[in-house]
Amino acid sequence: MKSSAFDQAKPLKRRGLLLGAGVAGVAALAVKSLPVAPTEATPAAVKPAADSAGGYQLTQHVLRYYETAKV
Template sequence: MSQPDAQISRRRLFAGAGAATAVAAVAALVPQAPEPEAVAAPPEPADPGRKGYQLTEHVQRYYQTARV
C-alpha cells in the first residue's frame, strides 16, 4: 500500500509550494519602510550681527508719515 503514502507526500509538496508562493506574493506587495531622512540643521541667520527688529531712521520716517 505505497500508493496512499505517495499521494500524501505529493499533497504536502504541492501545499508547501503553494504556501511558499503565497508568502512570496504577499512579501512583494507589502510596502517597504521608508529610509530615515537626514535631519537638517537649522538655518543660520543671514546676518549674524543683526538681532531682530531695529528702529532705524527709515522706519521712524515711515511711522511719521503713517500717523493719522
C-alpha cells in the first residue's frame, strides 16, 4: 500500500499545533515572570482611617441590605 502526500501532511500539522501550543505556553510563563513596577497610590484610592471608637457604622451597603431584607 502506498502512502500518499495527504497521509504525510497530517503528522506535520499535528506537530505544528503542538509546537505552537508549546511556544504559547513558554511565552505566557515569560510574561508572568516579568517584574511589575509598583504604582503610586492616588489620594482617591486611599481609604479613610476607621473611627477610633470602633463599633457599628451605618454605611450604604448596610442600608442596602436592610432594604432588601424587608419582608
